[in-house]
Amino acid sequence: MNPPSPTLRLRVAGADLTLDLSPRRLVVAGYTARDEAAVAAHIAELAAIGVPPPPSVPAFYELDPVLLTTDPVIKVAGETTSGEVEPVLIRHRGLYYLAVGSDHTDRALERADIAASKAACPKPISAQAIALGTDPCAADWERLTVACQVDDAPYQRGPAALLRHPAELLGRMSAGGAPADADLVLFCGTLPLLAGEFVPGTHWRLRLELAGGPTLSHAYETKRRSA
Template sequence: MRFETPEGSREFAINRLIVAGWTGRDEAAVRHHIEELAEIGVAPPSTVPLFYRVSTGLLTRDRRVQVLGGATSGEVEPFLIKQSGRLWLGLASDHTDRELEAVSVAASKQACAKPVADTLWAWDEVADRADELRLTCEIDEKGSSTLYQKGTLAAIRPLADLIEGAGMVDGDAMLCGTLTAIGGVRPAAAYRMALEDPERGQRIELRYKVDLLPVVA
């Protein structure tokens, strides 16, 4: 995939795509969430955090994604790529099938496209203040825009720890976890996401709409 970087447009070969789950930094809150999900039949993770493998073909620049049925939703997430020994930071959405999640979290991650922004920052330029970077997500629901997620990367396990835990090598890309959804996880017709660096006054944006495919039997 081709991305815009501070050094110009560059091509990145992505050989392995990872979705990091259960990455909240508040371990008590993570345990509570695991217990809540267990009550509705979602199996607990084998380890925390857990690194799911999904198809690299799920990464998309399309600004309309097609999903089966009305039980999917997106999540704003920091996005990392490693190439030629260097790490790059961007923005993506872990769009997930929530009904399938009750059967298999791994399968739910594989079921939907993963929209990704077209811009990357050099990780070494922001690594020392990564916790200060801000994530936001607004959604369209019931004809109006609603704030869905907002916070800093301080709510997520340090990305350096996730990089090490996933064993990232050249050609790897990883979605690194998300923030709590304001008002609860739910479907939406469109998403507007951003990663902001307040120190530099820079911003990466990602927008996409969702088209529902009918479920037929």
Template sequence: MTTLTFELPDGSTESVTVTTLLNAGYAGRDQAEVASHIAELAELGVPAPTTIPAMYPISPYLAQQTSEVHVQHGHTSGEAEWALVITGPTRDDVLLTVACDHTDRDLEVHSVAWSKNASPDVLGTGAWRLAEVADRLDDITLRAWVGDDETLIQDGTLGDLLSPDHWLDVLTERGLFRAGTVLMSGTVSMVPGVDQFANSWKVELRDPATDRSLTCAYRTVAMPSPIG
């Protein structure tokens, strides 16, 4: 199992062994925009979800704090997200961190769930207690940059996505609110015209009230070609 360790603003650390990893999908608050996005994906051959929003179970060991993501080909890319990390039995025990869901786009046309199990969910090493930023969540920005020149590819706020409380309610209803559960938020729209198939990704959460930020960043590493 994977154990994640996070540094909090006061200098303390929290560690948790991941037992359940979940990726939310189609999780924008503007469901008309989500429907438009689904239609765009359908033109690329990506199957539509049967339920909106969706939630995909991911192998727990794919929750990683890493600077490298090994990929099988050049048609993979990340998605800027926030993540909830549950460390104890109450909502005071929930951490908020920055994350990037690296996805196999070739596999995505066959199954979104399969595509998200092909690469890790990269999480930052810093976190905030959710309760301490709950009064200003919608104002926290979520941005991503790609490539050596750090081209901006995603730019939104947490207000663009379904709230952490929404997903905590879902976890509670399903008996998944427990220490060791990590939930990824789903992502915001990409900037048109930017090549998402870059060799590096950087994601940032920034709290404008305190000017504090959380980041995660990694480079992709091509695996050797298969034999046979």
């Protein structure tokens, strides 16, 4: 039997409520852009630099929930790690919430094994979440934007509408035999890099803006783990 996941405490925006999360599952979805031609072109670009193609499109990487953290500092093993901003869907006791997170990844390891590269780094998420109720479609996905800065320089910014809706991702996961009601945290994919290149920076700032609603943010710093 797997050990229980550590508990994360999140505040619910606009409410006097906290969530104590111990999710059974952490899933990072990749290649989630709505434009399938763009996804195919991106896979070809990655293959040209040695990154293996995903097992499916979209791809779903099951990770250990112990990787989740709201801490302002994360420890990484090497000098070639980098983050990327993502909308994060949380399902807890049958209700849904939206947070913002970073799929921090070991880019050197990614050339050999994508799943291992994702599992090599903690997964920062905001300590605040937006309540969606019983419907994952409650967020206005078409008017939601995300952004990321690294070392105070713009790194990513754009509309979440470029990505598949999290309800579609949940449907595809369930169609693959995954439990439809287990508590989980789902990273929903990311946007292109503004400069087109990964940056192994130190200070990361994440932002998710919901039109007419709350804005979520999270900042974290990376530090090298001792050998």
